[in-house]
Amino acid sequence: MKLSSLIEQVKLNCNISDANYWGYYSICGLLMRLRELYRNEHQMMPWERIEHSSITAWIEKRESLWSSLEGEGLKNLIIDSKEFNPLDAQAVQETIASEQLVYAAGYSTFGKPSFFLARLERKEEFKGFSVYYTFNELCRDLSSHPAMLINRSIYIRREPLLIKLWNRFLELRGRRFGGALFEAFSGYGIQRDTELSRVQETLLRVLDDITVILLYHEVAEALETDDNDGWLELLSQCSDLKTELYLRAVKDIISDTSSYGPLRYLIEEKNERLLDFYIILSERIHRAVSPAIVEAYQKFKNQRDWGQVDRTRREVYLDFSRIYNKITGIWTDTRDVEKVKACLVKETSFK
Template sequence: MDELKQSLINQVEFNCDVSDAKYWGYFSICGLLMSLYALYMSKLSLKPWAYVEGKDISEWIAQKEAGWEKLENEDFRELRIHGKSYNPFDISAINQVLIGEGLVYGAGYGLFNKPSFFLADLHSYSKIHGCSVFVSKKEHVRDLFISPGMLREKQIFLRLEPLRAILWDKFQELKKQNNPILEYAFNQYGFHADQDINEEFEIAFEKLTNKYSDVVLYHELSESIEDIPGWSEMLYEIDAKDVNFFLRAVKDMLADTSNHGPIKRSIDNKDSVNLGLSIALIDRYRVKMDKEIRQAYEEFINSGDWDLVENARKMIYARVVLLRDKILDIRKSVDNKADLIAKIRRLI
């Protein structure tokens, strides 16, 4: 590994550890353990289906948590690259330097407004609809927060490694629960719950990951187009977890169901795999908003009628636009955070 890459890994890892030390308490116990497990797999460059010894990961977690105690009062450090210092959130300037090195760096804010960082090998770079799109492959370092896509300042980061892990978790669900939408989507791509994990499976799963990255891309592109002035600031202000999750869900649902989003794109392309996975991967807060499209897709499985799904998409988008406007009106009408949280909470 060259000197620049190793230096960057060390620097970014420090900031990741500081962020984790300050924010680990926001996670539930189960959520923290799952995030630590995923981080361990990533650090060792293990595929999500690899076997790990319980003793090894337990020792690693203990060391990680012990290190947090020493870092919780530290500040984030600037990154030194070729003798110059950069603010760790100045992703534009940093990536202008790193793209020539075959690397990509991401920084932003995730759930709980947690600062989030990663450094990875660059898979591809392109410009789409006015956005710079960085696609990463192998990740060298990241923090606890995991997201396959991130939008910041007209820059989109698609992270194939976390996306593969998320799809694997969903594939595992086929063995645990009856989910006809999820089962149909995986079956369309040739995957079945009881199949062997072998080289053929791994190759096919990589292809599925690359295919589904199109959904993540068009979600982020749509989010850029559907940008809501003041929404990001409101997310930053509101620290009540349930309300924060709800506001993120509204924003995500707008992006998913708009004319520019991944569901519309899947319908136009008659792509039943991406459509099914898009619906199956919707989180529990968005599930409350998407009942029509789930019902439409279940009917589509039997009928093949794409109009059912398209009509449901339009209906949900129109409803979420009204919800968005109601939330913005609430924000204008109150003058303190407590009232804002209370009034939005009634909409959940």
């Protein structure tokens, strides 16, 4: 198998996907993703400085490429004279596994096809799932979720996760009062004024520890899913990004608070350092939809009562399972997105 040919083919599908979906992102969101993609294509660490003139020229070329690819369909992959549907990740993975490579393909927000090809760091079996840990991503699209679940395979992408960690550290440096950010990083000896070379070295150790949070989330997402086809259909019919993000947040909160999920694991292990990172790595929309988890965390930092955190976890799980069942029931009965949105308004902070 010729690696350069495979990279070229996968990257073409990444560019086709980006060309057809870049307009769904906000300006700020697109620029952030372009910077991350630039780093990936130039093999740069998150803390390496990007020359303004270089990325400006690169963005201009990328926009020109997108214009030429807009409206194109995804291309089949040719590996060792065999043809593969680019979305058949399992078949492709079986073919390239001996090369210590990882290929993943799925759908991101907006129904955007998402792909990446990376070198395998290690593989393990966990609770009936094949778990692939990657670091050196050879190519990817604008989407960069640190973890992906595809059938019975879980992909932990350390490169995007390291970017997220570094961005959280930059937030810490820019704040007068640390809060959860201070708690999380100080647990590893990192302060606002810590020498950057030491921060960079320590973040790689933090990265090793926090992947378990993503792992348990993906396992719970798989085990808590019943009518996945109906749920995916609902997401695909959302007419606006906000509705889709709120729906995804409901599902994510169920996974996090499930008996299979990361919060229960952290509580059972009484792992305060990872609880700190669970809070700071959670998405803003999750905290808005379910402030009870953050409130329980804040109480815990004063009282050190793990039982209280677990009670909140159980309550949130039951409440959001009820909301999820109500939403899916409305969708099954009516196929009406507006009625689903009305339910979100009533049951969550959605407005």
